[in-house]
Amino acid sequence: MYKNINNIKNDNKLNTYGKYYDKYNYKFNFKKYFLYQSKYFLKLNLIAIFMIFFSLSFINFLSLGISNVYAYNLNNSTKITSVHINYYNNTINIYTIGKPFYKGYLFKKGQDNFFIAAFGHSVLYGNAGRTNRSFGNIFSVLYAQFSTSPYVVHIVVKEKLLEKLPMKTIVIGNNRYDTIIYGSGKLETFKNVVPQLKKYNYRKPLFNVFIDAGHGGSDPGGIGPMGLPEAFVNLSVALKLQKLLNGRGIKTEIDRTSNVNVSLQQRVDEANHSGANLFVGLYCNSTVVPYLYGTTTYYFHKDSYPFAKFLNNYVSKHLKLKNDGTVMDDLYVIRFTKMPAVLIEYAYISNPSEEHLLASSTFRQLLADTIANAIYKYYIADKRY
DSSP states (O other), X not given: OOSSXXXXXXXXXXXXXXXXXXXXXXXXXXXXXXXXXXXXXXXXXXXXXXXXXXXXXXXXXXXXXXXXXXXXXXXXXXXXXXXXXXXXXXXXXXXXXXXXXXXXXEEEETTEEXXXXXXXXXXXXXXXXXXXXXXXXXXXXXXXXXXXXXEEEEEEEEESSOOOOOEEEEEEETTEEEEEEEOOTTOOOHHHHGGGGGGOOOOOOOOEXXXXXXXXXXXOOOBOTTOOBHHHHHHHHHHHHHHHHHHTTOEEEESOSSSOOOOHHHHHHHHHXXXXXXXXXXXXXXXXXXXXXXXXXXXXXXXXXHHHHHHHHHHXXXXXXXXXXXXXXXXXXXXXXXXXXXXXXXXXXXXXXXXXXXXXXXXXXXXXXXXXXXXXXXXXXXXXO
């Protein structure tokens, strides 16, 4: 033990703790030591808490601008029904049901330049897509569902020159909108492009047909005398019809592409969410009486009757089938769909002669051709759309 305070101050080992010795009895004062340490650690804790709070507030501030695009209009989601590239006008058209809320961002990765249009609280109906064809200031366009929590769709534009592309939303009607991204062909700046927006010639979106391939999976539908299942015939005609309509520039959606179960409610939901202009159900007729034959088309809503009548007359006339009439019936898939909806039963699978026709791939192709021709003539050629 040291006998004077000077010895304590001169000792290297105890120099740090000298102030905690009692100068009268030269003993280490533990009370003073722990009191000082408690105050020291309290200061450190207060500083740490302040720094954590400041960091969280700063991060929240930085993310506020980005999160706003995803938090908008939570009660009404925007449904992106299609994305169309117009190479002639150097535009990207995004068609939606519900008013869109979007924000544009510039992004650079190495030598690549990107403009990203983020559509908040939006759902992309159909598959993601990509085009690598160059036009205007654009190398390529990619669109996809970026996330589902929250629901965000990204339109990613790879640019030749990094610039924020102008965007504009046009009201089409019936809660439908067309959002246009303008790709400048001359690489003008944003300010130079904006005055030219008035010169844009608006074009209607592609006519969209929802194809319902009846039955499927554990539900074969009617079965012919030779054992031909209706579900097979309907799917075959549906896939051929889809290919034909797409070849004519008509957009299509289909409720099944293989032999799987699809409930009636699921068919209706998919159709109503597809943004389709027309619903066409493909089915065969079937009865216990084997000698009945002919073509029948059903409708439920009055606005569906004109095309239902046209379709039934067109198919029966061109394929030389008996015209069994156009009938109003309370069928689930044509009652609860929101667009004009028809259901055609092109032949009786229970009739041996018509089953023989339906079993032929050539006849099924003729069926698809005739239905496609009827749709194209009524809506496109005769300009009813």
